[in-house]
Amino acid sequence: NTIGVIFDLDGVIVDTAKYHFLAWKNLADDLHIEFTETHNELLKGVSRVRSLEILLNIGNVTLSDDKKQAVLISKNEDYLGYIKKMNADEILPGVKDLLNKLDSRGIKYVLGSASKNAPLILKQVGLLERFEGIVDGNSVSKAKPDPEVFLIGAKKLNLKPESCIVFEDAIAGIEAANKANMISVGIGDEDTLNEADFNFSNLTEIPNNFFEELIKE
Numbered sequence: 001n002t003i004g005v006i007f008d009l010d011g012v013i014v015d016t017a018k019y020h021f022l023a024w025k026n027l028a029d030d031l032h033i034e035f036t037e038t039h040n041e042l043l044k045g046v047s048r049v050r051s052l053e054i055l056l057n058i059g060n061v062t063l064s065d066d067k068k069q070a071v072l073i074s075k076n077e078d079y080l081g082y083i084k085k086m087n088a089d090e091i092l093p094g095v096k097d098l099l100n101k102l103d104s105r106g107i108k109y110v111l112g113s114a115s116k117n118a119p120l121i122l123k124q125v126g127l128l129e130r131f132e133g134i135v136d137g138n139s140v141s142k143a144k145p146d147p148e149v150f151l152i153g154a155k156k157l158n159l160k161p162e163s164c165i166v167f168e169d170a171i172a173g174i175e176a177a178n179k180a181n182m183i184s185v186g187i188g189d190e191d192t193l194n195e196a197d198f199n200f201s202n203l204t205e206i207p208n209n210f211f212e213e214l215i216k217e
């Protein structure tokens with residue numbers, strides 16, 4: 001009766017949404033697109049390419065494929081400028097306690113992120129070595145809400161999808177976890193993530209016996 005955990009990165013382990021926003025905002029300004037924090041919600045959990053499409057849609061702007069490639073590169077360079085300054089202080093509350101708890105109970109965990117920068121971010125905050133495996137934007141062909149990223153995660157854990165618990169802050173991620181037939185845990189706003197099997201506002205809220213109760217089922 002083994003279970004395993006799959007963690008999303010951005011918004012669950014670290015708050016990188018603010019850096020994505022700054023970088024997209026810069027690009028939006030260049031393209032004369034009005035882009036707000038509310039718009040930014042639509043980009044959470046979504047791949048880089050898809051994010052650009054959403055941004056261009058908001059501004060009703062069309063770009064050639066070459067130009068798209070160029071702006072994607074410059075957006076990421078901009079974003080990396082912020083990431084390279086990150087350190088362990090930016091790990092979200094409750095993360096380290098939860099990982100310690102999982103370690104002491106022998107419950108394995110992997111990362112399941114849409115980001116191609118995931119390994120770098122984990123390295124910056126000193127968590128890279130702690131995961132049993134990393135599934136990121138480089139290892140998938142279909143982005144969330146497609147379940148691919150989590151199904152690869154289950155393989156890395158050597159577990160059936162039903163035995164995997166996914167922690168996610170994005171609507172697209174909860175949808176992906178549900179499609180994968182996994183237990184979905186929404187971290188953040190309960191109304192936004194109402195498709196999740198469980199909801200907590202952050203990782204400090206997870207009850208001590210949460211995993212034991214799931215193992216019993």
Ligand code: BG6
Pocket residue numbers: 009010020043044045046047048051076113114115116117118137170
């Ligand atoms: C997700 C973020 O984790 O990764 C999205 O929630 C982001 O906002 C996506 O667009 C892709 O990230 P990256 O680092 O590959 O541009």
Ligand code: MG
Pocket residue numbers: 008009010011012044045168169170173
């Ligand atoms: Mg996320």
